[in-house]
Amino acid sequence: MTQTQTASRPKPFVFPQFCKGCGRCIEVCPKDCIHLAGEIDPRTGLVPVEVDLEACNGCGLCITACPEPYGLQPQPPGAGFELQDPEQLFGARPTAAPEPVDLPDRTLPLPELEPLVVKGNYAAAIGALLAGCRHVYGYPITPSTEGAELMAKVLPGLDGVFLQAVSEVATVNLMYGCGGAGVRSMTFTSSPGFSLMLEGISYMIGAEVPGVFVNVMRGGPGLGNIGPEQADIKLVCRGLGHGNTHAIVLAPSTPQEMLDLTMLAFELTFRYRNPVVLVGDGYLGQMTGRVKLPSRMVVPGRPAWAVYGDREHRRNLICSIELVEADLEQHNRRLLAKYDEMTAREQRADTFHCKDAETLVVACNTPAQIAKGAVQELRERGVRVGLFRPVTLWPFPVDKLLPLLPRVERIVVVEASPGQLEDELRLALSHAGVFKPPLIEHVRRYGGVLPGHAEIVRQVLAAQEVTS
Amino acid sequence: MTTSVFYGRFERHAHGEGLKGLTTHYCPGCGHGLAHKYLAEAIDELGIQDRTVAISPVGCSVFLYYYFDVGNSQAAHGRAPAVAVGHKTANPDSIVISYQGDGDLASIGLAEIVSTAQLGIPISVIFVNNAIYGMTGGQMAPTTLMGQKSATSPAGRVELMGQPLRMAEMMAGLDGPVYVERVALYDAKQRTRAKKAIKKALTCQVEHKGFAFVEVLSECPTHLGMTPQEAERWVAEQMTQVYPLGVKKDLAEASYPALPRPAYEVERLVAAIAATAERPERFAEGFPAHLDPRDVSLKLAGAGGDGAQTAAMLITRAAIQEGFDSTHIPSYGPESRGGTSYADVHVAREEVLSPAAPQPHVLIAFNAPSLAKFGPTVRAGGQVIYDSSVIKEVPALAPGVRAHGVPMTQIASDLGRVLVKNVVALGALQAATGLLPKESLLAAIRLALKDKCAMIPLNEEAFEWGVRSVTLH
Numbered sequence: 001m002t003q004t005q006t007a008s009r010p011k012p013f014v015f016p017q018f019c020k021g022c023g024r025c026i027e028v029c030p031k032d033c034i035h036l037a038g039e040i041d042p043r044t045g046l047v048p049v050e051v052d053l054e055a056c057n058g059c060g061l062c063i064t065a066c067p068e069p070y071g072l073q074p075q076p077p078g079a080g081f082e083l084q085d086p087e088q089l090f091g092a093r094p095t096a097a098p099e100p101v102d103l104p105d106r107t108l109p110l111p112e113l114e115p116l117v118v119k120g121n122y123a124a125a126i127g128a129l130l131a132g133c134r135h136v137y138g139y140p141i142t143p144s145t146e147g148a149e150l151m152a153k154v155l156p157g158l159d160g161v162f163l164q165a166v167s168e169v170a171t172v173n174l175m176y177g178c179g180g181a182g183v184r185s186m187t188f189t190s191s192p193g194f195s196l197m198l199e200g201i202s203y204m205i206g207a208e209v210p211g212v213f214v215n216v217m218r219g220g221p222g223l224g225n226i227g228p229e230q231a232d233i234k235l236v237c238r239g240l241g242h243g244n245t246h247a248i249v250l251a252p253s254t255p256q257e258m259l260d261l262t263m264l265a266f267e268l269t270f271r272y273r274n275p276v277v278l279v280g281d282g283y284l285g286q287m288t289g290r291v292k293l294p295s296r297m298v299v300p301g302r303p304a305w306a307v308y309g310d311r312e313h314r315r316n317l318i319c320s321i322e323l324v325e326a327d328l329e330q331h332n333r334r335l336l337a338k339y340d341e342m343t344a345r346e347q348r349a350d351t352f353h354c355k356d357a358e359t360l361v362v363a364c365n366t367p368a369q370i371a372k373g374a375v376q377e378l379r380e381r382g383v384r385v386g387l388f389r390p391v392t393l394w395p396f397p398v399d400k401l402l403p404l405l406p407r408v409e410r411i412v413v414v415e416a417s418p419g420q421l422e423d424e425l426r427l428a429l430s431h432a433g434v435f436k437p438p439l440i441e442h443v444r445r446y447g448g449v450l451p452g453h454a455e456i457v458r459q460v461l462a463a464q465e466v467t468s
Numbered sequence: 469m470t471t472s473v474f475y476g477r478f479e480r481h482a483h484g485e486g487l488k489g490l491t492t493h494y495c496p497g498c499g500h501g502l503a504h505k506y507l508a509e510a511i512d513e514l515g516i517q518d519r520t521v522a523i524s525p526v527g528c529s530v531f532l533y534y535y536f537d538v539g540n541s542q543a544a545h546g547r548a549p550a551v552a553v554g555h556k557t558a559n560p561d562s563i564v565i566s567y568q569g570d571g572d573l574a575s576i577g578l579a580e581i582v583s584t585a586q587l588g589i590p591i592s593v594i595f596v597n598n599a600i601y602g603m604t605g606g607q608m609a610p611t612t613l614m615g616q617k618s619a620t621s622p623a624g625r626v627e628l629m630g631q632p633l634r635m636a637e638m639m640a641g642l643d644g645p646v647y648v649e650r651v652a653l654y655d656a657k658q659r660t661r662a663k664k665a666i667k668k669a670l671t672c673q674v675e676h677k678g679f680a681f682v683e684v685l686s687e688c689p690t691h692l693g694m695t696p697q698e699a700e701r702w703v704a705e706q707m708t709q710v711y712p713l714g715v716k717k718d719l720a721e722a723s724y725p726a727l728p729r730p731a732y733e734v735e736r737l738v739a740a741i742a743a744t745a746e747r748p749e750r751f752a753e754g755f756p757a758h759l760d761p762r763d764v765s766l767k768l769a770g771a772g773g774d775g776a777q778t779a780a781m782l783i784t785r786a787a788i789q790e791g792f793d794s795t796h797i798p799s800y801g802p803e804s805r806g807g808t809s810y811a812d813v814h815v816a817r818e819e820v821l822s823p824a825a826p827q828p829h830v831l832i833a834f835n836a837p838s839l840a841k842f843g844p845t846v847r848a849g850g851q852v853i854y855d856s857s858v859i860k861e862v863p864a865l866a867p868g869v870r871a872h873g874v875p876m877t878q879i880a881s882d883l884g885r886v887l888v889k890n891v892v893a894l895g896a897l898q899a900a901t902g903l904l905p906k907e908s909l910l911a912a913i914r915l916a917l918k919d920k921c922a923m924i925p926l927n928e929e930a931f932e933w934g935v936r937s938v939t940l941h
Contacts, residue, residue, distance in 0.1 A: 017487055022497035022689075022696040028656050043487060046496065061656050064663075067501025069474040069508070069535060070490045097518070108734050113743040117785045117794075126741050134730035135557060154740040159728040161557045165550070166583035173547035173580070177554020180541045181521075181562070185554070203544045227799075255795075287823060288781060288796040290788045293743060299732040307539040309555060309562020311518035317480070317533055319524075319542040324482070366823065373821030453822045 009058030010074035012051055016041045018070045019048035025062035025072055031055040034062060097314040103301035105132065105270075113293045120258040121146035121188065121285045124214050124278065125154075127262030128186050132298035133212070134160030135185040137174040139167055139193060142226045143282040144216035147188030168193040172200025172211075179209040180318035182306025184266055186212040190282075191220050191232050201275055202241025205335070206320030208305075210269035212262065213277045216285035217365075219448035227448020228282035230365060233420035236277045237394040244332055246339045248346055249393040250278045251364040255289035261391070263294065268346065270303065272338055279393065281416060283366040283450065342395055349397035350389040353379055354404050357386030359460050360438075362425055363414035364390050367451050371414045374456035385460050393421070396428035405438065412459050413442040414451050473508035473517050474535050481534040493531055497696025499653045499686025500529050502662070503596055507565070508536065510667035514674055520563045521555045523548040525577075527569035528602040546577025549584035552591045560727035563673050564591045571601045574610040574633050581635075585679050588644030590724050592669040593681045595635060598688040599707060606691035611635070613710055618691070632710050636683040640716035646678035646724075648716040652685040652708065654700040661713075677722040685711055748789040751905040755792060755817040759901060763816040765825040766903075768893075769842050770834025770855075772809045775890030778916075779832070780811030782894060786904050786912035787815040795823040810838070815903065830901055832893050834876070839863065843871075853896050853938075855889065872900050874937045880930060888930040895934020906935065 012025075016037065026034045026049060037050045051062075051072075066072040110130075118126065125147045128136070136155060138148040148162070155162045165171040171187050178185040189197065194215045204211055217232045219225040236249045248268050250261040258280060265276040302308060307316045322328035352372055354360065363371040368389040375387045388404065390397050413422040422442055429437045443451045443459045482488040494500050511517050520538035524530055526545035533540035539562070543551040552566040566584075573581050573595050581593070600618055601607040608618040608625060610633040615624040625632075636650040647669060651662040662684055669680035685707050687699035694702060756764060766783065768776040780796045787794035793816045798809070812825035827847045833839035833854040840863050846852055849868040856873030865871060874896040880889035891913065898906055910931060917923050 018491050020491070020496035024497065024696060024700070027697055027700070064659055065502075065656065067494065067498060067505065068491060069471075069501070069505060108732070110734060110738065111745050113738065113745050114747060115788065116741070116743060117788045129737060129741065132732065134732075135554075137554070156728070157740050158736055159731045161728055161730075163553070163557065166579050169547070170550040170580050170583065173544060173550035174554040174557075176543070176547070177523075177541065177551035177556075178558040179554070180551070181555050181558035183558035185558075199544060200547070207542070283797050283823065286798050288784050289820070289823075290793055297732070297734065297737060307521055307541050307555070309519050309521045309539050309559045309564070314518055314537070314539055317540045317542070319533060319540070321530060321542055369820075370822045370824060376821055450824065452824070452826055454826070 009060065010077065011053050011056045011058045012060075012062050012072045013075050014049060014051060014072045015070075016048035017043045018068055019046070020044070020068065021047040021049060022067065023049065024065040024067065025049060028061045028065040030059065030061070031057065097311055100304040100306075100312045100316065102304045105301045106299040107296040108299060109296055110293060116291045116293065117288060118255060118291055119146055119286060119288050120252070120255040120280060121216065122150050123255040123258035123291045124188070124262040124280075125150040126291070127259035128212065128266065129154070129158070130259075130294060130297045131184065131263040131266035132300035133184040133186050133266060134158060135178045135183055136160070136162045136187065137165050137171045137178070137185060138187045138189065139165050139171050141190045141193045143218060143285045144188040144190045144214065146285070147214060168196035169200065172197040172204070175211040176200055176204055176207070176209055179204065179211040180207070180306070181308050182303045184210070184300055186214065188214045188216065190216045190218045191229075192223065194232060194235070198235070198239070198241040201247070202243050202245050203320050204275045205240065205245045205247065206243060207318045208273040209275070209318060210273055211275045212265045212269055213275060214262065214280065215277060216280045216282060218282050219446070225448045226282060228284070228366060228416055228450055229446055229448055230279070230281055230367070230415050230417040231420065231446065232279060233393060233417060233424060236279055237424055244335060246342070246394060247275045247277050248272070248342055248395070250276065251391060251393050252278065252280060252284065253365055253368045253389065255284070255287055255291050258284065259291050266298070272342060273305070274338065279365070281365045282448070287366070346392055347395050347397035347399050348391035349400040350391055351400070351404070352387040352389070354386035354388055356384055356407065357404065358384040358407060359386075359410045359412060360404060360408045361385060361387045361412045361414055361456065361460065362390070362421070363387065364393060364421060365416075367414050367416055370451060370453055371456050374453050374460070377453075378457060378460055383460060393424060396424050398428035398432045402432060402434070405434065408438045411438050411440045412456070413440060414456055415442070416445055416450050418444050418446050471508045471512045473511045473537055475537045478534045481531065492535065494528065495690045497687055497689040497699060498528070499598060499684065499688070500596060502653050502659065503594060503666070503684050503686065504532070504535060506663040506666045507567070507594060509663065510670050511538065513667065514670055516563045516670065516674060519561060520565065523552045523555070523564065523566045525566075525568040525572040527572045529567055529569055529596065530603065532567050546572050546575070547580055548572065548577065549580040549591070549593065553584055553587065553589055556589055556591055557727060560729060563670065565594065565670070566591055567594045568596070569602070570595070570597045570599065570609045570611040574635050582638070582642070585639050585681065586642050586644040588646070588679045588724060590673045590676050590678050592673050593679070594666060594669070595681065595683045596686045597635070597683055597711065598686040600688050600691045602688050602691055611711075613706060634711060636681065636711070636716045639681045644679050645681055645717055646719040646722035647672050647680040650683040650685065650711060650713050650716065652703055652713055653687065654704040658713070676724055677719070678724045683711070685713070749911065750790050751907040751911070752790040756815070756901070756903050759829055759903060762818070763814055763820065764830070764903060765828045766813040766830040766832070767825045767828040767842050767845075768811040768813065768832045769838035770809055772807045774809065774834040775887065776809050776811050776832070776834060779890040779894055780813045782909065782912045782916060783813050783815070783904070785915070786908045789912065790904060790908055792816060793818060793820050795820045797823055830897065830903070832897060833859065834889070834893070835859065836861070851900055853893060853900055855893075872896060872938050874934060876934070879933045879937065883926060883930055883933070885926060888927055891927050891930040892934035892937070895931035896938045897934075899935040899938035
C-alpha cells in the first residue's frame with residue numbers, strides 16, 4: 001500500500017455520546033488503534049471507545065463494524081474533526097422529498113346500461129370495480145366466494161390484481177399493505193373468516209388504513225353452517241379486534257344495495273381513513289336480483305398520506321405503535337373524534353310506512369326485506385305498522401329513529417340472531433337519553449334460519465291485540 | 469460511512485430528543501444496527517431511496533421506521549411479508565423490504581413467509597436470526613439452539629421443545645425464491661459478505677427477478693448474557709454449526725412476470741361485467757295477475773345436478789327482461805353434486821318484498837323427497853309440476869292445488885341428454901301456469917347458451933316437449 005493511498009483514505013472519529021462501547025471496532029482494528037475509554041460518559045451511562053489515530057492507516061474496518069448510524073464516521077475531508085459539532089455533521093437535513101398533496105378521485109360517465117341480473121355477491125364485486133377497486137385479496141369461504149371468483153375472472157382483463165391468500169390473516173395484511181399505499185382494496189369473507197381478520201382490522205384502524213370488508217354472515221358459533229345468520233352484528237359494531245376500534249358498518253338488504261353500498265363503502269373508507277365493513281347474510285350473498293348500474297365510475301386518486309413507494313410520499317409512515325403513553329392517548333383522542341364525526345354524519349336508515357306507525361318493525365339485511373313484505377300485508381289489513389331499517393348498523397341511525405318514537409307504542413325487532421341487533425338498538429336509545437323506550441318485542445331466529453313472513457305478521461298482530 | 473438513507477435526526481425516536489435523535493434503541497453490540505447499516509448503504513448505492521418501502525416487523529426491529537428515510541409501514545407480528553406483497557402489488561415500481569426477526573418470521577409468521585416465498589413475487593426479505601426473543605425479554609425462539617438456555621427453556625432447549633428451524637434451507641427448498649443466502653456479522657469478512665448479500669437481495673428486486681431472502685446470523689449479547697465479543701464468538705462457533713453460512717439458492721437467469729397496472733377504461737369495465745346498453749325484446753302483455761295480483765312465488769326442488777338452480781335463474785332472468793322484479797335464492801347442502809338443492813323464486817309486478825318462498829304458488833319437484841317435503845306447502849289454488857319418471861306417489865296437497873306429472877327424465881333421456889330435464893320442466897311450467905310467455909323463457913335460454921350455440925336446438929326441443937306434456941293432458 002503506497003503512502004499516497006493511505007493518505008487519501010479518511011481516518012475514523014467518533015463522538016463519545018453516540019458510542020455504546022460495544023467494542024466491535026476494537027476487535028476488528030488490525031493496528032490496535034481503538035480502546036475503551038477509562039470512564040463512563042455521563043451522558044450515556046456507557047463507556048465509549050477512544051480512537052488513537054497515530055497508527056491508523058484508514059482501512060475503514062472499524063467503521064464497517066460499528067452498528068450505530070452515527071457512531072464511527074470517516075473524518076470529513078479538510079476539516080479538523082475537533083471543530084465539528086453533531087448538528088452540523090448530521091443534524092436535521094432538509095428532506096429532498098417534496099410535500100405530498102392529495103390527488104383527488106375522478107369519475108368517468110358510463111353509457112346508459114340495462115340492469116344486470118346478478119347474485120348479491122357479484123353485485124358487491126361489480127360495485128367495487130365501479131368504485132375503482134382493482135386489488136382484491138381473499139380466501140375462499142362459503143357463502144361469500146362468488147365475489148372472489150368474479151374478481152379472479154375479471155380483474156386480469158382490467159389489469160387489476162386478485163390474489164388468493166394463504167389465510168384470512170394474510171388477506172387482511174395484504175389489504176393493510178395495499179391500503180397503506182393509498183390504493184383501494186377489498187375482500188369477501190364470511191363469519192369464521194372475518195373472525196380471523198379482526199387482528200388486522202384493529203391494526204388498520206390504529207394505523208388509519210382504508211379497506212372494504214364484505215362479510216356475508218353465516219350460522220355460528222364455530223364452523224356453524226352456511227345458512228344465513230346475522231350473528232356478527234355484535235362483532236362488527238362492538239368487537240373489531242383489540243383497542244378502541246370502530247368502523248362504519250353498512251347493511252344492504254337487496255342485491256341492488258350490495259352494489260350501491262359497496263360503492264359508498266369505498267368513498268367512506270377513504271374519507272375517514274378507516275376500514276368499512278359491509279355485512280350481508282347468506283341469502284343476500286346468494287340471492288340473484290335486478291341490479292341497476294350507476295351513471296359514473298370512479299378513477300381513484302392518491303391520498304397525500306399514502307406510503308406509495310415514490311419520491312413524493314417518501315416521508316410517510318403507516319404505523320399503529322405509539323410508545324409514549326401521552327402520544328397514544330392523543331392518537332386515541334383523534335380516533336374517537338373521528339368516530340364522533342362518523343356518528344354525526346353517517347347515520348343512514350330507510351323507512352317504509354313509518355309516518356303514522358304505532359308499531360315499528362326494526363330489521364336489516366334479508367330479514368328487513370322479509371319484514372317489508374309483512375308490513376305491506378299488515379298495512380293492507382289496516383294495521384298501523386312501519387319498517388325502520390338501519391342501513392348503517394354502526395353508527396346506529398338513532399337520529400332517524402327518534403322523530404318517529406312519539407307515535408310508536410311498540411317496537412318489534414326482527415333478526416336472524418338472538419338479539420344482537422336489538423342490543424344495538426337499546427344501546428343507541430340509551431345513549432340518546434331515551435330511558436323509557438316503547439315496549440320492545442322481537443322475532444328471533446338463528447342457526448341459519450331466517451325469520452319468516454308469517455312469524456312477523458303474527459308477532460305484530462299479537463302486539464296489536466295487547467295494545468288495543 | 470454516513471448515508472442519506474438514515475434520517476438526519478431520528479424524530480420518531482422519543483421525538484428525537486437529546487441523544488435519541490442520533491442513536492438507535494438497540495443494545496450495545498446488537499447485530500440489528502449492522503444489518504440496518506448495510507441495508508441503508510445498499511439502498512443508497514442502488515439509488516432506490518425514493519422507491520423504497522420498508523416494512524417494520526414486531527420484535528426489536530419494530531422501530532426500523534425510526535431510522536430509514538424511506539416510505540415506512542409497520543406490520544402486525546409475523547405479517548410483514550403479506551403487508552409487503554400488498555405494497556408491491558399496489559405499486560409494482562416500489563422496492564419493498566420485509567425486515568423480520570426470528571420470532572416474527574420463523575414462528576408466528578411462518579404461513580406468511582412460506583406462502584410469499586412460494587409466490588415468488590419480487591420483494592426482499594432480511595431475516596435477522598439471533599436465536600432468541602429480544603423484545604419480550606429473552607424467551608426461546610424457533611431458532612434457539614438445542615441446550616441453549618432462555619427464559620422459557622430455563623434448563624436449556626430439549627427435544628420436547630422442538631428443534632431449531634433452518635429457514636434459509638427451507639426457503640431454498642421452495643420453487644418461488646430466486647436468491648437465498650445465510651450470512652453472519654461476527655468478523656470483518658462476514659460483514660463484507662453480509663453487506664454484499666443484502667445488496668444482492670435488493671438487486672434481485674430492482675431487476676424484477678423475484679423473491680430474495682437473506683438470513684443474517686446476529687448477536688444478542690443482552691439476552692445471551694455475554695459481552696459483544698463473546699456473542700460474536702458464540703455465533704461463529706455455535707450458531708454456524710446449526711446454521712451453515714453460504715448461498716443456498718441463486719437463479720441467475722430468473723425473471724418474474726410483469727405485475728399488472730390497473731386500467732380504468734369505461735369500455736373495458738362494461739365488457740368485464742357483461743353489461744349491455746341493448747334493451748331486450750319483451751313478449752309479455754302484462755304481469756301474470758291470474759296467478760297473483762302482485763307477486764308470484766315458486767319453489768324448484770331436487771337433488772344437486774337436477775338443474776333446479778339453473779331453471780330458477782332462467783325464470784328470474786326472463787322475468788327481469790320483461791320489466792318485472794324477480795329474485796332467486798339458492799339453498800343447497802354442502803356436497804358439490806348429489807345433495808339437496810332448492811331454489812326460491814319470486815316474480816313481482818314492482819318489488820319483491822319477502823324473497824323466501826315458504827308457501828309457493830308453484831312447485832317444481834324433481835324427486836320424491838322434494839315433492840313430499842314441499843308439496844304440502846303449496847298454497848291453495850297453486851300448482852305442482854313434478855317429474856313423473858321418478859315420482860310415483862303424490863302426497864296430499866292443499867285444496868285446489870293442481871298437480872301435473874311430467875316425465876321430465878324420460879323426455880330428456882329420449883332426447884339423448886338427461887341434463888335438459890330442467891328445460892323440460894320450464895316448458896311445462898310455461899304451459900301449466902302462463903307465468904311468462906314462451907318466447908320470453910326461450911330468449912333467456914338462448915341468451916344463457918350464447919357461447920354454446922350448438923346446444924340451443926336441443927334445449928328448444930326439450931322446452932317444447934315440456935309444453936306439450938302439459939297441454940296434452
